[in-house]
Amino acid sequence: MTWTTVCELDAIVPGTGVCALVGDAQIAIFRPHADDTVYAIANIDPFAEASVLSRGLICEHQGELWVASPLKKQRFRLRDGLCLENRDYSVASYAVRVSEGHIEVQN
Amino acid sequence: MAKTRLIVVGNGMVGQRFLEELCEKGNPAAFDITVFCAEPRVAYDRVHLSSYFSHHTDEDLSLVKPGFFEKYGISVLVGEAVKQLDTAQKLVHSNKGKTMAYDKLVMATGSSPWVPPIAGSAHHECYVYRTIEDLNAIEAAAKQGKSGVVIGGGLLGLEAAGALKALGLDTHVVEYAPVLMAEQLDRMGGEMLRRKINSLGVSVHTSRNTVNIAMHGGRTGLHRLNFADGSTLDTDVIVFSTGIRPQDTLARYSGLFVSERGGIVINDQCVTSNPDIYAIGECASWHGQYFGLVAPGYKMAQVAADHLLGRKELNFTGADMSAKLKLLGVSVGSIGDAHGRTPGSRNYIFQDDQAGIYKKIVVSPDGTKLIGAVLVGDVDDYGQLLQMKLNDLPVPEHPDTLILPSYAGAKPAMGVDALPASAVICSCFDVSKQRIADAVAAGCHTVAAIKAETGAGTGCGGCVPLIAQVLNAELAKQGIEVKNHLCEHFPHSRQELFHLVKVGGLKTFGEVIAKHGHGYGCEVCKPTVGSILATVHNDYILKPEHTPLQDTNDVFLGNMQKDGTYSVIPRMAGGEVTPEGLMAVAQVAKDFQLYTKITGAQRIGLFGAHKGDLPEIWRRLIDAGFETGQAYGKSLRMVKTCVGSTWCRFGVQDSVGLGVELEHRYKGIRTPHKMKFGVSGCTRECAEAQGKDVGIIASDAGWNLFVGGNGGVKPRHADLLASDLDHETLLRYLDRFLMFYASTADKLQRTATWLESLDGGIDYLREVIVDDKLGLGAQLEADMTEVRAKYECEWKATVEDTSQHARFAHFINSPVHDPNVAFVPAREQHRPASPAERRIIPIRPVETV
Known part of the structure; x- marks a missing residue:
């Protein structure tokens, strides 16, 4: 397991996400606030099998943060990729950290 | 257990309702059901028959839910009639030579129009008004003629007159009695109705006894009606609406008891003189009386179905013949003893000749109970008065306050709490207050949910305000607060x-x-x-x-497609595009390999654009003179136009010019949901403007403004807001309308549902927009001016702001396109590959990190 630097923290507009290519995996990285809290889950929406989750809206339900797929609005928990609508469609999550202003993902 | 062989003779409104009652509330598996339907199509809505002329599809009128017969294994013999019923051997013989045995049989043969036996009336060019075939014949005849007459000024006759008028005929109504709708209205009410109908351009001739008809013997019209007083009327099309008679011929010949006045004799359980045979609807006679309205028929259907299912507690106990309807655009209501025939009864009357309103209530001799009412021109009080009468509620101290206009002071509120639980709220579907309360308790917290659950309010719709009252009272009683909060984060609508x-x-x-x-x-x-x-x-x-x-659509200024690519749709206001523009679009499509099609909104859509290519695609389109079409936004999409008076032989106004102007006037303004406009240059309505949020149709004198139309899941014809507007007034009303909608609609609510949710509907909206009742007009216009002034093309701003471009790359750390996007060839272009076609990138299983 190694840490891969993907981008600067400031490359992500607070409240949005971006998609990073790490190895051959598409990883969605979210920055919900203007601080250095970040989350990383798989970018592929498992319902449509399209690479879109980084483009979803970050939302709060049940006291936790999720991303709503921009295609059909199913929600995935940022901390572990759990799908709120159907846990069989949960996605992978990745360890992610901010180091000296850069975002690093473990894969 | 062997199935009960059940034969239903007739598939009209009541016959179909019987099948629904039996199958949806009982155990359809216990029956083997065969239905004989003599007409060439299954059950349809005869009450709204005239709407056939405006829509022309029998599907719209059909009462059979899709898949209903299949679901319950019902065999329907369309176009096949029972010609003989053998009650001894329990067999039926059809007109197509079929013989079938039954255990139980239901007669639902309905009625047939009665035409007086005067000379000429039997001619095949004298029409009646009952079936879709009748309507087709009348329409064909109307095409050849200029004038038409309906003989009979009753409820159905006036309905038929409305149809003739709608077909463009100079329309007359001839009535034997001195008043119209003599069954339902008193003399003064009938007179008010006559005046209103006259003013709408339909000539009413009362106290005319038609003695014979000279077919093809007219001078100014094809045929001539000769009246007893020596006067005549020439006309091209003749329709008889002189009453109905129960269709009981089959029953007569099979030995069932038939009433003197016609109709198959039934008891309180709708059983005929033969214990295995029921009769329901207009063909049945209960206590010597037959019923020409649908509500009593529906009640009989329910009673017969229950009895057949072995539940014997329900009885048919007669019917309330009260009715509320709209004839030729005039609202009419009649309740109970409308004529005040009860000895000693007291009348209270309100009449307004200016507005064309007549209201009368009839109160019991002791002044405690309402026993009848007549309403012409204003039927707002109908629901409340009917409930008062049906439930014997006490009449207020000054009964006249019940019918005085609202400006005379507050009406005494009856309050639904006063109604007993058994009170029938919806008489079309026989839904009681208790049933609605139960539905509310079970979780139906909107009128729509109650409609879906109980059927209440889905017939004539007259009881919807009452349903809402019961709903609110029940919710309050159960301590449920009606919330329309946006979501868990905002306690506001x-x-x-x-x-x-x-x-x-x-x-x-x-x-x-x-x-x-x-x-x-x-x-x-x-x-x-x-x-x-x-x-x-x-x-x-x-x-x-x-x-x-x-949403991503607004973030990347394009509509996300199923594979994560975007569509690119430049504005082509009013559907106009230059050859140079077309070439520029074509070159972009070719260079970026975009699938190209004309969208439903009269413009060109380019599909399959990679997110990263969007800024460059738009830079080139903007250089060629295009701007964003906001096809991704909840905002005005486009104005569909027909070619209008500039080119079309028929156009009376410049619809394209207006459409282009409106599209530029309102483009980019964010609204609660997307909006579509249409502008037609003449009444042929080629732009289908009445299916749009805003529809504008040219008239000889200006523009007619329609609002609240919709296609999509639930099509809705737009309502006319104002007519014959000049250009300036049109724009003013539009500014007001759009801003009022934007500031009052719920989230993602199109104008059609918004309009339906407004208390008072289109009339209220007209008061706000046209009459400026709330005094908001100037403010709404000023708001619109302010918002319009700030318009800029979002794509132009984005292309010019290069700091934005990085956002469009698919990967934050790599210049490559999304490798998960793949296309396959389709009809000389391409389409997104399905996931199965592109299993290149495996989806990773959940793993704990």
Whole structure:
């Protein structure tokens, strides 16, 4: 397991996400606030099998943060990729950290 | 157990209702059901028969839910009639030579029009008004003629007259009695109706006894009606509507008891003189009386189905013949003893000749109970009066206050609490107050939910206000607060938030949620607030503080497709595009390998654009003179136009010119949902404007403005808001309408549902927009002017702001396109590959990190 630097923290507009290519995996990285809290889950929406989750809206339900797929609005928990609508469609999550202003993902 | 062989003779409104009652409430598996349907189509709505002329599809009128017969294994013999019934051997013989045995049989043969036996009346060119075939014949005849007459001024006759008028005929009504609708209305009510109908251009001739008809013997018209007083009337089309007679011929010949006045004799359980045979609807006679309305028939259907299912507690106990309807655009209501024939009864009358309103109530001799009413021109009181009568509620001290106009002071509120639980709220579907209360308790907390659950309010719709009252009373009783909160983060409706944002001058989501909500926000409230901020301020929606609020469509200014690519749709206002523009679009499509098609909105859509290519694609389109079409936004999409008077032989106004102007006037303004406009240059309506949120149709004198139309899931014809407007007034009303909608609609509510949710509907909207009853007009116009002034092409701003471009790359750390996007060839272009076709990138299983 190694840490891969993907981008600067400031490359992500607070409240949005971006998609990073790490190895051959598409990883969605979210920055919900203007601080250095970040989350990383798989970018592929498992319902449509399209690479879109980084483009979803970050939302709060049940006291936790999720991303709503921009295609059909199913929600995935940022901390572990759990799908709120159907846990069989949960996605992978990745360890992610901010180091000296850069975002690093473990894969 | 062997199945009961059940034969139903007749598939009209009542016959079909019987099948529904039996199958949906009982155990259809216990029956083997065969239905004989003599007409060439299964059950349809005869009550709304005239609407066939405006829509012309029998599907619209059909009463059979899709898949109903298949679902319950019912065999329907369409176009096949029973010609003989053998009650001894329990067999039926059909007109197509079929013989079938039954255990139980239901007669639902309905009625047939009765035509008086005068000379000429049997001629095949004398029409009646009962079936779709009749309507087709009348329409064909109307095409050849200029004038038409309906003989018979009853309820159905006036309905038929409305149809003739709608077919463009100079229409006359001839009535034997001195008043119209003599069954339902008193003399003064009938007179008011006659005046109103006359003023609508239909000539009414009362006290005329038609003695014979000279077919093809007219001078100014094809045929001539000769009356007893020596006068005549020439006309091209003749329709008889002189009453109905129960269709009991089959029963007569098979030995069932038939009433003297006609109709198969039934008891309180709808059983005929033969214990295995029921009769329901217009063909049945109960206590010597037959019923020409659908509500009693539906009640019989319910009683017979229950009895057949072994539940014997329900009885048919007669019917309330009260009715509320709209004839030729005039609302009419009649309740109980409308003529005040009860000895000693007291009348209270209100009449307004200016507005054409007549109302009368009849109160019992002791002044305690309402026993009848007549309403012409204004039937708002109908629901309340009917409930008073049906439930013997006490009449207020001054009964006349029940029918005085609202400006005379507050009406005494009856309050639904006063109604007993057994009170029938919806008489079309026999739904009681208790049944609605039960539905509310079971979780139906909207009128729509109650309609779906109980069927109440889905017939004539007259009881909907009462349903809403029962709903609110029940919710209050159960301690349930009616909430239309946006989501868990905002204890406000969209409308409330809109006003809070506007009045408070709030500019960001952060400010709004800090002040009026709590928490982080979600996929519901973020875009809603984003849309409100955009409507109120019309800021560039991709300012960093707004970006996190928008759905991906607004973030990347394109419609996301199923594979994560986007569509690119430049504005082609009014559907106009130059050859140079076409070439520029074509070159872009070719260079970026985009699938190309004309969209439903009269413009060209380019599909399959990679997110990363969007800025360059748009730079080139903007250089060629295009701007964004906002096809991704909840905003005005486009104005569909027909070619109008500039080219068309028939056009009376420049519809393209107006469409282009309107599209530019309102483009980019964010609204609660997307909007579509249409402008037609003449009444042929080639732009289908009446199916749009805003539809404008040219008239000889200006423009007619329609609002609230919709296609889509639930098509709705737009309502006429104002007619014959000049250009300036049209724009003023549009400014007001759009701003009023934007500030009061719920989230993602199209104008059609918004309009239906407004108390008072189109009449109320007209008061606000045209009469400026709320005094909002000037403010709404000023708001619109302010928002319009801030328009800029979002794509132009984005292309020019190069700091935005990095956002469009698919990967933050790589220049490559999304490798998960793949295309396969389709009809000389391409389409997205399905997941199965492109299993290149495996989806990783859940793993714990």
